[in-house]
Amino acid sequence: MKQTNIILRNAILITALIAGLFFLSKLFGLQENPYLRFLNLLFVVYGIRQAVKTNIEVNKETNYITNLGLGLQTSALAVIFSVIGVVTYIEFINPEFLLVMENSFLIGGNLSVPEIFITLLIEGMASTFVGSFVVMMFYKNHDKVIATAQTSTI
Template sequence: MSQSKIILKYGILITALIGGFFFFSKLIGVHENPYLRFLNLIFVVLGIRQAVKTNIELNKETNYITNLGLGIQTAALSVILSIIGVVGYVELINPEFLLSMNNSFLISGDLSIAELFITLLIEGMASVFIGSFVVMMFYKNHDKVLTSAFSNKS
């Protein structure tokens, strides 16, 4: 599987998990709780992990920088798609949600939709880099493990 397909597949999957979690939260009436937004980081990290794991297993790519870049691109795609989803939700479905986001401790201000977009982009990109580096801490010696595993079989 090409790296662009991996990025697309797992970027969309992360976005679907975040969106599904939001709608589930709305269904049970806790969607305005700002603390639940921290759980989005779990979906991001899990998606990055799966993308890197898929790249290692299918493409035999063990280069740290390549996999770090793949993780960053995957999560960045999901952040952008998720922000577009939030903006669409506020603009088309529930404009009052912008008020509840402005009143949360994470944003706390009177942001316009454009300012909200920028705020969520900065917040999301921070999770992209943190999540990618956390995942790569697990895989940083993966190429050495593979090399030693193959050399021990001879």
């Protein structure tokens, strides 16, 4: 499987999970609870893990730098999709949601839509780096484990 397909598929998965959480929290009236946004990091880590795992299992790619790059690209694309989704939601569906974002302790202040866009992008890219490095801590010795398993069966 091409790495671009892995990246795109898992970026869409992350975006769908984040959007699903957003709409569920809206459905239950919890959209103003900023703590639920921390769940987004779990979705990012899950999507990165799925991308790296797929690359290892399908493409047999165990290089640390290659898989780290794959994780970074996957989550960065998901962040871009998600931020565009939030801005689209604010601009065309529910402009009052801007007030919810402004009152959030994570953003705070009297911000415009472009400022919200930049803030969410920075926040999301931070989770991209954290998530990618956390996942790669799990997979960093994966190629050594495979090599050991192969030599012990010979």
